[in-house]
Amino acid sequence: MISFTINGESKSSDVDPETPLLWVIRDHIGLQGTKFGCGMALCGACTVHMNGDPIRSCSVPLSAVSGQKITTIEGLGKNGLTEVQKAWLEHGVPQCGYCQSGQIMSATALLAKNPNPSDDDIDTAMSGNICRCGTYPRIRAAIHTAAKNMKHP
Amino acid sequence: MLDQNISRRNFLQGTAATAASLIVGIDLVTDKAFASETLVMSLPNPWLRIDSDSITFVLDKTEMGQGINTALAMIVAEELDVDLEQLTIENAIADRIYTTHNDLGAQMTGGSSSVRNSWQPLKKIAATARQMLIQAAAKEWNVDPAECRTASGMIYHDKTAKKGPYGTFAGAARKLPVPAPQFKDPATYRYVAKATKRVDGHAKVTGQTKYGIDTVIPGMLSATIVRCPVFGGNVKSLHDKQAKASPGVKHIINTGTSVAVLADTYWQARQAAKLLTITWYDGELAGLSSDKIRQEFIELAKKDGKVTREDGDVKNKDKLAVKTIDAVYETPYLAHATMEPQNCVARVTSDSCEVWAPTQTPGVCMEVVRGITGLAASKIKIHTTAIGGGFGRRLVADYVAEAVTLAKEVNVPVRVLWSREEDMRHDFYRPISYNVMSGGIDQTGNPLFWKHRVIGPAILAQFLPHAIGAMIPPWMPPSVSKLLGKFTGFTFHGLKVDDTSTEGAKDIPYKVPNILVDYHYADPGVPVGFWRSVGHSHQAFMVESFIDELANLAGKDPYIYRRELLADQPRNLGVLDRVAKEINWSSPAPKGIFRGIAQHACFGSFCAEAVEASVSESGDIKVHRVVAAIDCGPVVNPDGVRAQLESAIIFGLSAALKGEITIENGQVKQSNFHDYAVLRINETPKIETHIIESTEPVTGVGEPGLPPVAPALANALFAATGKRLRKLPLSLNNL
Numbered sequence: 001m002i003s004f005t006i007n008g009e010s011k012s013s014d015v016d017p018e019t020p021l022l023w024v025i026r027d028h029i030g031l032q033g034t035k036f037g038c039g040m041a042l043c044g045a046c047t048v049h050m051n052g053d054p055i056r057s058c059s060v061p062l063s064a065v066s067g068q069k070i071t072t073i074e075g076l077g078k079n080g081l082t083e084v085q086k087a088w089l090e091h092g093v094p095q096c097g098y099c100q101s102g103q104i105m106s107a108t109a110l111l112a113k114n115p116n117p118s119d120d121d122i123d124t125a126m127s128g129n130i131c132r133c134g135t136y137p138r139i140r141a142a143i144h145t146a147a148k149n150m151k152h153p
Numbered sequence: 154m155l156d157q158n159i160s161r162r163n164f165l166q167g168t169a170a171t172a173a174s175l176i177v178g179i180d181l182v183t184d185k186a187f188a189s190e191t192l193v194m195s196l197p198n199p200w201l202r203i204d205s206d207s208i209t210f211v212l213d214k215t216e217m218g219q220g221i222n223t224a225l226a227m228i229v230a231e232e233l234d235v236d237l238e239q240l241t242i243e244n245a246i247a248d249r250i251y252t253t254h255n256d257l258g259a260q261m262t263g264g265s266s267s268v269r270n271s272w273q274p275l276k277k278i279a280a281t282a283r284q285m286l287i288q289a290a291a292k293e294w295n296v297d298p299a300e301c302r303t304a305s306g307m308i309y310h311d312k313t314a315k316k317g318p319y320g321t322f323a324g325a326a327r328k329l330p331v332p333a334p335q336f337k338d339p340a341t342y343r344y345v346a347k348a349t350k351r352v353d354g355h356a357k358v359t360g361q362t363k364y365g366i367d368t369v370i371p372g373m374l375s376a377t378i379v380r381c382p383v384f385g386g387n388v389k390s391l392h393d394k395q396a397k398a399s400p401g402v403k404h405i406i407n408t409g410t411s412v413a414v415l416a417d418t419y420w421q422a423r424q425a426a427k428l429l430t431i432t433w434y435d436g437e438l439a440g441l442s443s444d445k446i447r448q449e450f451i452e453l454a455k456k457d458g459k460v461t462r463e464d465g466d467v468k469n470k471d472k473l474a475v476k477t478i479d480a481v482y483e484t485p486y487l488a489h490a491t492m493e494p495q496n497c498v499a500r501v502t503s504d505s506c507e508v509w510a511p512t513q514t515p516g517v518c519m520e521v522v523r524g525i526t527g528l529a530a531s532k533i534k535i536h537t538t539a540i541g542g543g544f545g546r547r548l549v550a551d552y553v554a555e556a557v558t559l560a561k562e563v564n565v566p567v568r569v570l571w572s573r574e575e576d577m578r579h580d581f582y583r584p585i586s587y588n589v590m591s592g593g594i595d596q597t598g599n600p601l602f603w604k605h606r607v608i609g610p611a612i613l614a615q616f617l618p619h620a621i622g623a624m625i626p627p628w629m630p631p632s633v634s635k636l637l638g639k640f641t642g643f644t645f646h647g648l649k650v651d652d653t654s655t656e657g658a659k660d661i662p663y664k665v666p667n668i669l670v671d672y673h674y675a676d677p678g679v680p681v682g683f684w685r686s687v688g689h690s691h692q693a694f695m696v697e698s699f700i701d702e703l704a705n706l707a708g709k710d711p712y713i714y715r716r717e718l719l720a721d722q723p724r725n726l727g728v729l730d731r732v733a734k735e736i737n738w739s740s741p742a743p744k745g746i747f748r749g750i751a752q753h754a755c756f757g758s759f760c761a762e763a764v765e766a767s768v769s770e771s772g773d774i775k776v777h778r779v780v781a782a783i784d785c786g787p788v789v790n791p792d793g794v795r796a797q798l799e800s801a802i803i804f805g806l807s808a809a810l811k812g813e814i815t816i817e818n819g820q821v822k823q824s825n826f827h828d829y830a831v832l833r834i835n836e837t838p839k840i841e842t843h844i845i846e847s848t849e850p851v852t853g854v855g856e857p858g859l860p861p862v863a864p865a866l867a868n869a870l871f872a873a874t875g876k877r878l879r880k881l882p883l884s885l886n887n888l
Contacts, residue, residue, distance in 0.1 A: 016400065016420075023420040032367040033360020035541070037492055038573040042826040045492060073360035085358040092350060092792055095800060096218030097357030098364060098492040098541025123835035130826060132492050132542045133218045134803025136837040138796075 004065045007075030017063035022046045033073035033101045044129030047102035048072045054109040073101035084108050087146035095133035103129045199250045205320040209241045213251040215262040215513045217543035219855045220793040223352045227344040232279035235306040247515035247535035259623035260516030265756035265853025280334035289326035348792035365511030365538040368498040373566035374415040377422040383819035385436040392430040399425035438678045438819035446677045450587035450608045458671035462659035465667035470602035474593025483880045484691040486814035487583035493541020494576040497556035500566040506533045511540035513547040520622030521550045525557045545683030578821040581682025584610045586691045598707030602667040610676040611651030657692030663718040686856035689755040693860030697751035701868045728761035731782035736763040749868030751861040757852035758785040762861040766869040772885035776838040784845035785852045794854045798842040801858030807831040809863035
């Protein structure tokens with residue numbers, strides 16, 4: 001039995017501890033905002049936070065999250081949209097939207113650590129997240145907007 | 154309340170309508186109602202439902218990121234005079250009624266056709282509905298309809314201070330004769346032609362959108378399918394004892410060409426699949442490789458192909474030309490690599506089948522399901538989910554067939570979910586293309602002749618046998634469509650021509666007196682399919698690079714050279730001039746930066762792009778800036794057009810710089826994003842988009858932004874290095 005916190009709620013799971021966190025979140029806990037893209041930590045669609053840091057949940061076994069705090073897209077903005085989500089809407093970022101949960105989780109973690117990221121900082125933090133629709137220019141713009149609005153809400 | 158499943162069937166049975174519903178529609182007597190101008194009112198209708206408490210727009214196009222849900226809802230909201238937020242948008246189920254205004258011939262989304270096909274019909278439907286609601290209200294209030302006005306889903310009669318929501322009058326409106334629609338004055342538009350936020354933005358930034366992969370049916374099993382790595386191979390022997398004993402495993406099914414593992418969860422199925430021991434009959438393609446394919450193409454290129462364009466006479470023109478140039482251009486197979494891997498959920502009982510699929514073509518899905526289950530269309534329900542990228546991949550319903558086959562076999566709902574590796578190795582790839590070109594110029598530098606020989610597989614020869622069922626009358630049994638499918642396949646083999654192979658090559662717009670384009674149909678057997686902008690995605694690279702070569706041969710500026718040869722093509726010229734102006738072509742580029750330009754027309758739209766790029770000492774390519782201009786006629790959602798240009802440019806840059814599927818031993822060598830790389834944010838240039846104001850007929854934008862970017866980049870790299878790159882992906886490291 002492995003216990004951890006997800007979006008502020010305590011959970012225990014008795015599935016095979018080698019099961020990737022992604023499938024525990026999607027199939028056992030039933031939170032489907034986190035997506036499966038590649039299974040090899042190459043595309044970032046499955047990005048969630050562990051204690052605030054972005055991790056690729058497709059490649060992290062359940063055993064590694066024992067006692068940890070996990071946040072998924074559903075755990076953002078308990079009081080409405082976050083500044084990142086608002087900026088995403090303002091810039092019309094999503095197209096198919098499939099990668100966007102992961103993109104938003106990566107961007108949120110970046111801004112928590114670095115409230116004023118440069119373009120290079122954004123490249124470094126976001127280059128693990130693939131978007132086949134090519135929303136990258138808008139993601140970049142939205143991160144700058146969110147950074148600005150987080151300082152002067 | 155009205156059943157969601159509105160169709161021709163229950164229209165004919167007269168069971169769907171209720172007094173509370175106003176449903177506006179087309180003349181069901183003729184399937185060409187939309188195409189002709191015979192749009193009339195009938196009840197019920199598949200696109201618009203007005204109920205007492207809701208207004209529902211049924212979207213018969215697949216929203217796959219291109220923003221068609223927003224664009225079409227804008228049109229409906231505009232003419233119905235409701236707020237965009239008042240519309241509930243519902244995905245249409247598979248129904249033949251949705252082929253009526255689809256010039257693809259079936260219920261499918263592709264070919265940048267959705268706005269082109271839907272704008273006028275939806276405008277009429279919405280405007281007619283508004284007119285009928287007004288008349289119903291006026292009748293009830295006993296006032297002159299001409300004195301009524303509407304706003305945000307309400308009808309007002311100001312003189313008597315009467316007002317009421319549309320829903321109140323929906324029942325009465327149904328019984329009225331159909332009026333001629335009165336359209337809004339475009340000057341008063343609230344939505345159309347104004348940059349509008351996506352209707353699904355909120356759901357997509359909060360993770361609430363339900364894609365195919367998110368479908369959960371009580372009691373469903375998860376299937377993972379091990380397919381023969383070699384195309385066309387099948388199972389020789391299977392040992393599944395260990396896999397059967399693996400946790401959660403319920404069934405292991407040998408389909409002959411693959412082995413499916415069905416378990417309680419996806420992860421259990423995957424783990425068990427690793428325990429299978431399968432040997433394969435590799436089949437005819439076991440020895441196939443990219444090298445062998447290329448050698449075959451080189452041999453074919455020596456012979457004349459099927460002529461697809463002939464202007465003047467190219468014979469002996471090489472002797473008359475002042476200078477000539479010969480070149481070979483090559484592009485590889487490409488995977489779609491949609492972010493959401495292929496998946497489908499199916500439930501099959503003895504007398505019904507329900508399917509949830511991320512598909513671009515519910516119409517083809519329906520025929521595939523009919524074929525497998527033997528059920529009548531009335532017993533089959535195809536739900537289109539949100540889809541995580543299409544790009545043409547989801548025009549094939551192979552994964553739907555898998556789910557339905559398995560669900561029928563085990564009698565419980567089944568979800569099939571592909572891994573990324575399966576997705577990469579069992580795609581319907583953008584066809585490989587081998588091109589031999591030659592051209593010559595006269596003493597003024599103008600082209601004298603242009604010869605272009607295209608060698609490659611034909612998409613339609615493979616696709617039509619699969620899709621024909623959705624295009625023939627619905628009463629024809631699946632056996633007939635199977636036969637017709639075979640026939641169309643043979644027809645393509647016989648005719649040896651396929652528009653998708655030479656589109657963009659045979660329709661070059663430049664003024665050249667002697668042109669010969671011919672084509673060799675050569676299918677090595679690798680599955681091929683529609684890939685964003687289809688033939689244009691590779692042929693624009695050939696044509697727009699080669700015209701640059703001729704400009705260089707003539708010693709002329711590549712922009713000016715194109716300009717002169719496009720004097721009779723105002724729309725090509727319009728976009729070309731615009732990007733030249735916006736990138737400041739006539740002034741030198743910043744130090745160390747080099748420019749290239751290209752233009753291309755496809756799917757009725759015209760697009761030009763100019764690129765600024767640099768090359769490092771070690772030969773690494775960096776794209777700094779792309780400027781694009783599009784002429785697609787009048788625009789519904791300018792922000793949607795810009796987003797599609799950005800999207801197509803980045804998709805095109807992935808192909809220009811990275812994408813390559815290679816074949817070894819009859820199988821695809823690449824497997825995931827480490828060896829089939831796509832553009833990432835750190836490689837993405839600054840993109841500027843410009844929309845030409847146009848009164849030409851409306852056309853699409855999903856694809857036309859893609860073709861010009863690879864040649865524009867190759868042309869910039871020529872400017873930077875003097876080296877002409879004639880093969881995609883572009884590389885300066887292995888010259």
